[in-house]
Amino acid sequence: MNQQGVRWTAEQVLALAPDDASRKTGSRLGTAGPWSEAGSSGSGAVWGLCKGSGSTPYRTVVDTTGGSPAYKCSCPSRKFPCKHALGLLLLWAADEPAVRDAEVPGWAQEWLEARRKKADEPDTSARTADPEAARRRAEQRAERITMGASELEQRLSDLLRGGLAAAEQTGYGLWEETARRMVDAQAPGLAARVRELGAVPASGPGWPGRLLEECALLHLLDAAWLARDRLPEPLAATVRTRVGLTAPAGGPPVRDRWLVLSQHDTAINKLITRRIWLYGRESERTALVLSFGAGGRTPEVALPTGLMFDMELTFYPGAGQLRADVGERPFPPVPIDTPPPGIGPNEAVHAYGRALRDDPWLDSWPVTLSRVIPTPSDNTWQLTDVGGDFALPITATALSRPGLWKLAALSGGSPVTVFGECGHQGFTPLTAWSDDSTETVPLTDP
Numbered sequence: 001m002n003q004q005g006v007r008w009t010a011e012q013v014l015a016l017a018p019d020d021a022s023r024k025t026g027s028r029l030g031t032a033g034p035w036s037e038a039g040s041s042g043s044g045a046v047w048g049l050c051k052g053s054g055s056t057p058y059r060t061v062v063d064t065t066g067g068s069p070a071y072k073c074s075c076p077s078r079k080f081p082c083k084h085a086l087g088l089l090l091l092w093a094a095d096e097p098a099v100r101d102a103e104v105p106g107w108a109q110e111w112l113e114a115r116r117k118k119a120d121e122p123d124t125s126a127r128t129a130d131p132e133a134a135r136r137r138a139e140q141r142a143e144r145i146t147m148g149a150s151e152l153e154q155r156l157s158d159l160l161r162g163g164l165a166a167a168e169q170t171g172y173g174l175w176e177e178t179a180r181r182m183v184d185a186q187a188p189g190l191a192a193r194v195r196e197l198g199a200v201p202a203s204g205p206g207w208p209g210r211l212l213e214e215c216a217l218l219h220l221l222d223a224a225w226l227a228r229d230r231l232p233e234p235l236a237a238t239v240r241t242r243v244g245l246t247a248p249a250g251g252p253p254v255r256d257r258w259l260v261l262s263q264h265d266t267a268i269n270k271l272i273t274r275r276i277w278l279y280g281r282e283s284e285r286t287a288l289v290l291s292f293g294a295g296g297r298t299p300e301v302a303l304p305t306g307l308m309f310d311m312e313l314t315f316y317p318g319a320g321q322l323r324a325d326v327g328e329r330p331f332p333p334v335p336i337d338t339p340p341p342g343i344g345p346n347e348a349v350h351a352y353g354r355a356l357r358d359d360p361w362l363d364s365w366p367v368t369l370s371r372v373i374p375t376p377s378d379n380t381w382q383l384t385d386v387g388g389d390f391a392l393p394i395t396a397t398a399l400s401r402p403g404l405w406k407l408a409a410l411s412g413g414s415p416v417t418v419f420g421e422c423g424h425q426g427f428t429p430l431t432a433w434s435d436d437s438t439e440t441v442p443l444t445d446p
Helices: 010-014 020-028 083-093 106-120 131-162 165-170 172-184 188-202 207-226 233-243 345-358 403-411
Strands: 035-040 045-050 058-063 070-073 254-268 271-280 286-294 307-315 324-326 364-377 380-385 391-393 416-423 426-434
Touching: 010 020, 010 083, 020 083, 035 083, 045 083, 045 106, 058 083, 058 106, 070 083, 070 106, 131 165, 131 172, 131 188, 131 207, 165 188, 165 207, 172 188, 188 207, 188 233, 207 233, 233 345, 254 416, 254 426, 286 307, 286 324, 345 364, 345 380, 345 391, 345 416, 364 391, 364 403, 391 426, 403 416, 403 426
Parallel strands: none
Antiparallel strands: 035 045, 045 058, 058 070, 254 271, 254 307, 271 286, 307 324, 364 380, 364 416, 380 391, 416 426
């Protein structure tokens, strides 16, 4: 461990890669051979010169502080981070002598100072906005959403009146056209759920039941929006979020030692969504940090799994209040010393049920299971408590991932602690700890 608290693991570095190609080329540059004048500082900076095909080496510097790492490289790549930044971080993570503690060189210090100065500049946009104009725009958008929700209600009524079998005959085109109407109504949340309806008839046996369930949830969301003025404010805020209205994080920041339980990326239509789950050691709160990246860029926020950060989070309004933004991070991270406290499979189901009372459209709820054993059952797997009284089935999505075999190998038939998402389709394991080790083992793909 150096002045910065802890160096990341290679797995944590590779989780930053924008794609598989960058992961492979970055790994090849994670050795001392191509690097010179590499170093790191107690301020969180890592830098080095990487030999390329030209006569001048590429200047690469990474700032590991703040809400997410930032990168600067003189190479022409448009990927962030580029392969040189990944290679430098891998070299640093390996604690190689080639990356020594040193004073930051002038070329790197200039960029670091400019970046941190910009981060310290106050945001004046809120003060210069016209509040009356903003209010009028909000009212106009609410009217459009109301018209869209009313139209969607009519579409759902027509579907049920004509019978669910008609959905298979009309195909996806009807729902795509309806989704475009919801986009025109400035309700992207409704549009996303409508598109999901279009895929249900092709989802295999039992699709009519699943379609009816999704229609019921969509009808509930429509009805809640149309009656939002009569709802309790936390539920009304959840409804606004579900239809697609965004609200900034607000309220007093929560300072805590936040454990990074999981970081997982999913890519849909060239948009990368990063979900980071955190647990506050003192507040005992769970938080979800969402970050997005498009056009070859990785999401902005990166908090490596297995580390603990002393930092502030600001939560978004709404029932449950899980989503948060990362704020001040004054101290370097340290490894997680112990996993968060866990519960049994039975209690996990009850926790999900309680969460559904606040947000009926919730697909899953974060829980930590303690002393469970991954066991095969027929053609699937489940997590069973040590007494064998209760078990949670593992979701079909998780069954197809390598993480299941990592979990089985970690357990070896013995109890483990597992963090994941518990929902109506089962449990998706994301991270695990064995009883005889504090090492955090990610179960998602890098």
